Amino acid sequence: MQAIEITQPGAADVLRLTSRPIPRPGPGEVLIKVAASGVNRPDVFQRLGSYAPPPGASDLPGLEVAGVLVEGDFGDENPFALKQGDEVCALLAGGGYAEYAVAPLLQCLPVPKSLTLLEAAALPENYFTVWSNVFDRGRLGTTAEGTPESLLVQGGSSGIGVTAIQLAHALGHPVFATAGNADKCAACEKLGAHAINYREQDFADVVKKLTGGRGVDVILDMVAGNYVSRELELLTDDGRLVFIATLGGKLVEIDAALIMRRRLTLTGSTLRARSVPFKAALARQLHAHVWPLLESGKVKPIIYKLFPAGDAAKAHALMESSEHIGKIMLEW
Incomplete structure (x- = not known):
């Protein structure tokens, strides 16, 4: 062959x-x-x-x-x-x-x-990964009030990103996504997300404003690095941050007191092994x-x-x- x-x-x-x-x-x-x-x-x-x-x-x-x-x-x-x-x-x-x-x-x-x-x-690779991390590890579901929880996808125009946007949107969840240019943002919007050009805007500020200060319940993160501190501030109480890649760097500094006070969960996984x-x-x-x-x-x-x-x-x-x-x- x-x-x-x-x-x-x-x-x-x-x-x-x-x-x-x-x-x-x-x-x-x-x-x-x-x-x-x-x-x-x-x-x-x-x-x-x-x-x-x-x-x-x-x-x-x-x-x-x-x-x-x-x-x-x-x-x-x-x-x-x-x-x-x-x-x-x-x-x-x-x-x-x-x-x-x-x-x-x-x-x-x-x-x-x-x-x-x-x-x-x-x-297979994208759908297995998204289901495992967003819906199993991230437990994207309903709030205590019975409304659909929200999701932020970092890297919304990637293969993983377009899959996560579509699945969450199809299941009734508000979705936000970051992307690096106008065309990519337009593609994310077409699939059901509110898109943020991370080169021009601070994603945390935009999502906070769009959610009336509430933030999001789950973040799917392929970046890590200097995104993490802003992501922790952006999560709702009991929110979940799920890492699936570290394109922005694997070493980060976190506020442990914030995690305890807000009951946040940091998790992540790889699938291949x-x-x-x-x-x-x-x-x-x-x-x-x-x-x-x-x-x-x-x-x-x-x-x-x-x-x-x-x-x-x-x-x-x-x-x-x-x-x-x-x-x-x-x-x-």
Whole structure:
């Protein structure tokens, strides 16, 4: 099969189209003939040498694919009754930049009705991440008064960002989002958020004014760094700050007394190294709560640009430019 490998840590041009043996599925695993692969920020970190695959995972980058089930172990634990020949999308721990990929059966989901394989390949990494962090860890729900809680998304035009905005908005939550230019802000507004250009305005001041001083219940933060002190001030009492990346720096100074006084929760997670049972539980939640929204058109994958798989280096260069709005994809 053809695959994209990282020849050595470095810039985007270290990605190379190569030939590899087709991987073989083990117990509880299936082989997928890949139609499309998603490009994600962790792929860039892996290419740079700062995010190694978990033990046992493929050295090839790629955390999500969609395609057709070729063979594998379709044993007793098969919650979606998947079988050979079915179209699926899957979350991987690695190996997605290839014509064939192995995935745990329990991390495969049927392609939502009305979506293409390309669109389905844009789902797993972002939707698993958002559901786990916003709705599980962040517990976005209802206030004590019974009204929908509010969400602030830092980096609203990213793949994660457009997913979080859409899901929260579709479920009735007020959403705010930051973005870096007028076009990105317009895209966030179109998806249901009140957008703030962080280059021109202080997001905390704007959200405070828009909420009459109340602030927000949950913040999904990909930045950290100097954002954190303002985020803590912006949270409501009992608010939750959820970290999923540290693009602005991992070391911060916090006011512990403020956290105690306001009963704030700081949490966060990474997904790649979590266990198959953990990811399987997320897959079942997505199928129950999010797949109907996708099939009804209330939420949808936002694809910014599609590259032939051989142009993976160009896809990574675009990712690092941060010019995109939504997903960057590779097609096989």
